[in-house]
Amino acid sequence: xxxxxxxxxxxxxxxxxxxxxxxxxxxxxxxxxxxxxxxxxxxxxxxxxxxxxxxxxxxxxxxxxxxxxxxxxxxxxxxxxxxxxxxxxxxxxxxxxxxxxxxxxxxxxxxxxxxxx
Numbered sequence: 001x002x003x004x005x006x007x008x009x010x011x012x013x014x015x016x017x018x019x020x021x022x023x024x025x026x027x028x029x030x031x032x033x034x035x036x037x038x039x040x041x042x043x044x045x046x047x048x049x050x051x052x053x054x055x056x057x058x059x060x061x062x063x064x065x066x067x068x069x070x071x072x073x074x075x076x077x078x079x080x081x082x083x084x085x086x087x088x089x090x091x092x093x094x095x096x097x098x099x100x101x102x103x104x105x106x107x108x109x110x111x112x113x114x115x116x117x
Contacts, residue, residue, distance in 0.1 A: 002035060011047070019055030020099065024048055029111070042114040045069070052108075053101035064114045065091040066100070071108035075100045 009027040017024040030036055030043035041062065046054070048071075056076070066089065073084040077098040084090065084100075092098045094117050102108035 002030070004029070009045075017054045018057040018099070020053035020101070021055075022049065022052035024052060024054060032114075036115075040113060040115040042112060044112050046108075046110050046112060048073075048100075048102040048108040048110075050102050050105055050107070054099060056097060056099040058097040059092050059094055059114070061094060061117045062114050063091060063093050063096075063117065064098075064112055065089065066110045066112045069109040069111060071106045072103040073100050073108050073110070074103050 009029070011025040011027050014024040014026050016022075025047040027045045028043075029045055032041045032043060033039070036043060048054070068084050068086055068088045070086055075082045075084050075090055075098065077090065077092055078096055082090065083103070100110075
């Protein structure tokens with residue numbers, strides 16, 4: 001069993017994450033790959049202030065799912081623009097290229113999981 005209290009999670013600043021704008025605050029929810037049974041490399045909560053983005057990147061040999069917990073986002077995947085809001089879920093499959101940015105005046109909070117193919 002795993003059990004972590006919110007107070008134990010330490011935010012880590014990621015400046016210009018994947019070439020994006022500003023600083024993403026990342027909290028590791030699981031210590032990957034050990035706490036993901038070796039099946040993934042990340043299970044994190046990202047917080048993006050207004051104007052902050054995660055730059056364009058491609059997933060090779062892995063997929064990434066993201067759930068929007070709070071806020072609004074502009075997500076571009078393989079050239080298609082998607083406007084996301086609280087509760088929406090997206091998944092970038094192996095070979096997909098995507099980027100995401102906070103929209104509006106409220107921070108964007110998302111949970112991201114990256115699993116190996």
